[in-house]
Amino acid sequence: MDLVPLTATLFFCLLINLEYGILIGIAINMTFVLYASARPKLDLEEHLPNVYMIKPKTGLYYTAAEYFREFILQNCLTEKSTVVIDGRYIGNIDSTVAKSLSTLNEELKLRDQKLLFWNFKDSVKDTCIGVNGTLSSILVDGELQEVLEKTE
Incomplete structure (x- = not known):
């Protein structure tokens, strides 16, 4: 994937001039970073x-908030089911993601589904609770089977 910006940079440096070629290469590389x-x-x-x-598999930032919420709503369709978000790899979130998670919780309640935030880091928990204090009841840690039994 790194060859695309490199090749484009070299091509445009030779085709146009050095400064514009470098700027075009930077723009292409930033596009890949923002998309990810x-x-x-x-x-x-x-x-x-x-x-x-x-x-x-990575942190969640404001650019991914809506995508994440829509992904869950489109793929978790079974009524009376539980949706567990494993927060092991989420290093931090911003308030936009926390608001989106709060909205997701409300939407799943309307569909008679339950949401659990499992193994979230303390900083992520603090952000979620700061946006909506009621989210503290769905922030859980421990073995998944035990957590599911407690919440039923």
Whole structure:
């Protein structure tokens, strides 16, 4: 993937001039970086019957907030199911993502689904609670099976 900006930079440096070629290469590279932050890799597993496990592989930033929410709403359709977001790889979030998670919780309640934030780091928990204090009841730690039994 790194060859695309390199090749484009070299091509435009030779075709136009050095300064514009470098600027075009920077713009192409920034496009790749922004796309990766706006569309993070998400793994979806149906862990147990009626339990969806969402595993973001990178942090969640404001550019990905809507994409993340829509991904869950489109892929977790079973009524009376539990959606578990594994926060192990989420290093930090901003208030936009926290608001989106709060909205997601309300939308899933309307669909008779339950949302759990599992293994979130303390800084992420603090941001979520700062945006909506009621989210503290769905921020859980421990073994998944035990957590699911406690919340039923």
